[in-house]
Amino acid sequence: MSSAEPEKELSPAEIAVRDREEQERKALEAAEQAKLPYKWNQSIRDVDVTAPIPANIKGRDMEVVLTKTKIRIAIKGQEAIIEGDFPHPIIVDESSWTLETTTKPPGKEVNVHLDKVNKVEWWPHVVKGAPKIDVTKITPENSSLSDLDGETRAMVEKMMYDQRQKEAGGMTSDEQKKADLLNKFKAEHPEMDFSNAQIG
Template structure:
């Protein structure tokens, strides 16, 4: 059974739903007391604060699973568990002056443990973004460490094979093992053998 092409009305409805979802997501993110961005490897958070604050006025805690940022004696601006762990020794924060608007901001850098996973939010319970709509920045396979590169290359190969109706690398491996076994055991009947 083949899939029918969507009608122009259906495409227009999907487009409107997508615009509404994006607008709601943007509004939710704008309500947060911080701004955040991410790459596949890390997350950066900026929090505007009063211009007269100094580093010693701040209470900043960055652990493998949690974050807490507050001005001492006040409620936390951001506090909670990350959706995924970070590398605490690679995380940092600084207090920087800003010119537009004049003031200061806390700049937090979080290094992800899992370098192949997008975060839907900085802390669990905060409004989520739709990570399925993220278009990764262009990078080359040579930027990746060996293990990650091998995994990505395998995924790309398997995807190309599926698109062409071919075997994935795992299916090919199973077929090769069966062929070797058949060659080593010609006395056995493999006429009803199924690979899957």
């Protein structure tokens, strides 16, 4: 791609279509996630899963299995609430589960905390085969970014910037760096012909 190529501006109609498609995608994703027998959320470092269970269930009635690559949560003798392979491995020693009483609605819920091995990877789902979320649309809150060490944070911010640039049809930070270097070199060497220069 030539660096001289102008970036295509979207017309108001194209923007409206893109926004509508994005809203439809979000609605479909939310509907798929709502059908799951559990709720889950994640930060760049970990995943938390909660599932409602009857108030009369005690910890000893639960069957919870967490390995590096698999999860199974069930009330003994019943069908699993969640079971399957993780999309990415977890740190078993840093992961845990608890049974807690809830007031709204009255009952109990099982809470599972999963510590990711890879701290710079978003999960599309908790277990393979479950409906996926679009991880390219995740924008982590700044507080979780500030928890990361400098090197990891810089890498995550670069990945997020590159993802946004790709979606907008712009240059990634590496492509921008190459373009800047080429422009600097052009300025320092006006006697050279760069009309057919390609960035790649």
